[in-house]
Ligand SMILES: NC(=O)c1ccc[n+]([C@@H]2O[C@H](COP(=O)([O-])OP(=O)(O)OC[C@H]3O[C@@H](n4cnc5c(N)ncnc54)[C@H](O)[C@@H]3O)[C@@H](O)[C@H]2O)c1
């Protein structure tokens with residue numbers, strides 16, 4: 001059984017469907033991806049669908065996701081797409097649940113904070129209830145935001161974080177912290193097989209063009225020849241992981257033996273001024289960089305310690321920022337209808 005030090009479960013996990021071991025049943029792995037119409041979720045679905053033994057069900061309410069991200073799978077016999085809000089219970093028979101449903105960009109998660117909390121708390125409770133009923137393994141995409149404005153650097157999983165419980169970001173970061181608590185309580189109390197990934201900033205093709213996150217903003221601005229908006233002071237840091245590396249890490253975590261939480265991210269750390277300079281150099285050397293006001297509680301530094309992911313999952317990211325940015329530029333140019341000169 002998967003363990004995480006002193007977090008060992010008190011109960012054996014519930015039995016999976018009897019069909020899993022049936023002699024004449026062609027046992028496919030049935031996988032639910034909540035939030036599968038979003039940025040990371042749709043790339044995860046692409047990877048899962050490559051395996052002919054997988055059947056994939058996506059449940060999404062399309063708040064920040066889109067059917068367009070999944071258009072190549074719609075109508076495929078091993079694929080099903082359900083319009084569903086995870087704050088409502090869902091009855092499906094599955095073996096694994098990748099639970100991603102939740103707006104991720106600060107402008108979207110702050111837009112309706114009460115709904116963001118409900119998605120994180122009630123949504124995660126519903127998915128854990130489903131996992132309990134059908135004996136499925138469940139993976140939660142938690143976040144580096146559980147560390148808040150971190151007082152230790154780089155962030156290790158054992159750090160408990162420095163989070164404002166009443167701030168404008170709390171619906172998301174406290175929401176994810178409760179979601180992690182629920183995961184471990186279901187694991188200890190009901191024997192549910194859990195996996196928790198703490199994801200650090202991820203970027204790549206299919207991010208919403210007006211998503212509001214920094215990499216998508218800068219790339220869209222550079223292509224449109226609008227000034228790159230660095231939020232002050234610009235010395236705050238982030239570590240950016242390309243989406244193919246992220247998906248690889250999530251699948252390894254799901255398939256491995258460790259509950260987590262495990263940091264998954266790229267330790268390459270950049271200030272926002274450095275990121276803007278890289279985007280300017282690679283995409284549009286003539287574009288202006290302008291300093292704008294920041295939002296409250298913006299974490300000043302963020303960099304994952306990925307020793308655990310390396311040791312327990314044999315995972316580390318392969319794509320450097322300067323190689324990933326041009327791949328994202330191609331996708332943004334196609335969608336914006338602005339070819340390279
Ligand atoms: N991208 C990152 O940098 C990052 C970093 C840390 C954690 N994460 C986590 O990874 C997950 C995916 O992030 P993303 O970047 O793909 O974001 P995204 O906004 O592109 O995708 C989220 C998906 O969840 C769906 N959704 C939102 N609320 C829902 C609800 N109540 N019911 C059903 N579906 C709902 C959205 O429509 C969307 O398709 C999220 O849980 C996020 O918190 C992402």
Ligand SMILES: O=c1ccn([C@@H]2O[C@H](COP(=O)(O)OP(=O)(O)O[C@H]3OC[C@@H](O)[C@H](O)[C@H]3O)[C@@H](O)[C@H]2O)c(=O)[nH]1
Nearest residue numbers: 104105106143145201213214217229230231236272298
């Ligand atoms: O146009 C912009 C947008 C953002 N920024 C800055 O860029 C940094 C990163 O901001 P983003 O909005 O991309 O994302 P954040 O790092 O704040 O949160 C992110 O990381 C953790 C995930 O869980 C969240 O889902 C994700 O949005 C911040 O310091 C912000 O001030 C800019 O300088 N300019």
